[in-house]
Amino acid sequence: MSSSFIDLINHTKGKNPNQPEFIQAVTEVVEDLIPYMNEKHPTWSELKIIERIIEPERVISFRVTWLDDNNHVQINRGYRIQMNSALGPYKGGLRFHPTVNLSILKFLAFEQVFKNSLTGIPLGGAKGGSDFDPKGKSDMEIMRFCQSFMNELYRHIGAETDIPAGDIGVGEREIGYLFGQYKRLQNQFTGVLTGKGKFWGGSYIRPEATGYGLLYFVQCMFESLNESLVGKIVTISGAGNVAYYAAEKAIQLGAKVVTFSNSTGTLYDPDGFTPEKLHFLSTLGRDLNGYISKYSNAEFHQDSKPWCFKCDIALPCATENELNEADAQNLIDNGCICVAEGANMPSTREAIQIFHKSKIYFAPGKAANAGGVAVSGLEMSQNWIGQQWSPDKVDNRLKVIMENIHKTCLKYGKESCGYVNYLKGANIGGFIKVAVAMKAQGLV
Numbered sequence: 246m247s248s249s250f251i252d253l254i255n256h257t258k259g260k261n262p263n264q265p266e267f268i269q270a271v272t273e274v275v276e277d278l279i280p281y282m283n284e285k286h287p288t289w290s291e292l293k294i295i296e297r298i299i300e301p302e303r304v305i306s307f308r309v310t311w312l313d314d315n316n317h318v319q320i321n322r323g324y325r326i327q328m329n330s331a332l333g334p335y336k337g338g339l340r341f342h343p344t345v346n347l348s349i350l351k352f353l354a355f356e357q358v359f360k361n362s363l364t365g366i367p368l369g370g371a372k373g374g375s376d377f378d379p380k381g382k383s384d385m386e387i388m389r390f391c392q393s394f395m396n397e398l399y400r401h402i403g404a405e406t407d408i409p410a411g412d413i414g415v416g417e418r419e420i421g422y423l424f425g426q427y428k429r430l431q432n433q434f435t436g437v438l439t440g441k442g443k444f445w446g447g448s449y450i451r452p453e454a455t456g457y458g459l460l461y462f463v464q465c466m467f468e469s470l471n472e473s474l475v476g477k478i479v480t481i482s483g484a485g486n487v488a489y490y491a492a493e494k495a496i497q498l499g500a501k502v503v504t505f506s507n508s509t510g511t512l513y514d515p516d517g518f519t520p521e522k523l524h525f526l527s528t529l530g531r532d533l534n535g536y537i538s539k540y541s542n543a544e545f546h547q548d549s550k551p552w553c554f555k556c557d558i559a560l561p562c563a564t565e566n567e568l569n570e571a572d573a574q575n576l577i578d579n580g581c582i583c584v585a586e587g588a589n590m591p592s593t594r595e596a597i598q599i600f601h602k603s604k605i606y607f608a609p610g611k612a613a614n615a616g617g618v619a620v621s622g623l624e625m626s627q628n629w630i631g632q633q634w635s636p637d638k639v640d641n642r643l644k645v646i647m648e649n650i651h652k653t654c655l656k657y658g659k660e661s662c663g664y665v666n667y668l669k670g671a672n673i674g675g676f677i678k679v680a681v682a683m684k685a686q687g688l689v
């Protein structure tokens with residue numbers, strides 16, 4: 246019995262109405278998995294491995310009530326999607342952003358299953374968060390929100406059950422408040438969250454890990470083409486943690502980074518950012534325009550994206566679906582040869598089709614941005630053994646993990662003409678282990 250792609254997608258659409266991002270993520274994965282499975286593992290089809298992998302093991306939705314600074318009652322919705330635990334305890338970030346809904350979190354949790362599998366660390370996949378908007382909130386409001394959020398979440402997570410971390414809107418400060426409340430409720434100091442501060446159970450290099458890992462992956466892509474990053478022009482979107490450390494590592498590796506962006510527009514510095522310029526930028530917060538006051542060669546392009554500037558390498562590091570068909574065509578027309586995703590699903594399906602048709606190298610987030618969760622896995626290891634490893638040790642391990650993910654992508658994604666379909670490689674490479682584990686663990 247073989248599975249049909251069209252039937253599966255129609256079935257998924259019927260069961261998950263109004264979840265376009267989730268359907269998009271599922272479509273991008275199963276169109277590679279079904280032909281592979283029908284050819285190599287027909288018994289997985291009988292066991293309905295794919296049908297099961299797209300159904301979350303558990304979806305938790307809860308009310309989060311908190312008091313703002315004016316003593317007004319505020320209500321948000323909290324979620325945790327425990328997607329798949331075949332390979333290990335649930336693992337994945339928490340996102341606090343007004344756009345958070347079931348569709349967004351289910352797509353992120355689904356991607357996380359494959360990403361975590363690719364790291365080679367025994368981790369299941371999950372995601373969670375809230376439609377709470379941290380923008381403009383005071384420190385005390387953030388704390389009260391995090392405490393209220395944890396008052397419900399604590400009963401569903403644990404160091405051996407589900408280990409949340411950060412994502413958009415959740416950084417070390419929020420992890421601190423969440424951790425403090427968990428510790429108080431459970432009377433346990435355990436590795437229940439990752440992304441902790443370096444003095445209280447966190448790992449060195451965790452803040453840098455997603456951005457550094459992205460560049461280690463891009464370095465592998467270029468080495469496999471017998472090319473180097475020296476002198477390459479890089480456009481980056483976003484201005485958060487991932488974008489910042491991706492730029493730092495790209496500069497260290499000899500590339501020239503020329504853009505950052507946020508929802509107000511794109512900052513373009515034709516001379517390239519330097520470590521000093523990056524430092525200045527980090528003091529500006531959301532005001533990218535403020536950079537021009539010091540570096541007058543730079544330009545701020547209001548409401549524009551970085552994809553209209555000439556580059557060799559594009560690194561979307563902001564958010565989902567930020568790079569569409571027209572942007573993809575622009576990049577190709579301007580000579581871009583490599584796109585690697587620091588964010589989760591920043592390229593639309595149509596954009597990816599253009600990259601593949603033009604045979605430019607495209608690395609999907611589940612492979613290229615796996616460095617963040619990989620170092621979260623290393624943070625868990627350090628918590629288990631009660632030790633803290635040196636920054637060098639963590640960084641070296643991160644590098645090896647990214648090299649291994651790259652090898653997996655080559656193994657399953659290299660075509661007979663020599664072109665590497667990294668998306669296919671990551672989808673199949675991530676899937677195999679999960680499928681084998683699901684088969685072994687029976688119908689649960």
Ligand code: GLU
Pocket residue numbers: 336337338339360408409410411412439589614615617618619621
């Ligand atoms: N939110 C990050 C991701 O998208 C990190 C998750 C984690 O460290 O658990 O992979």
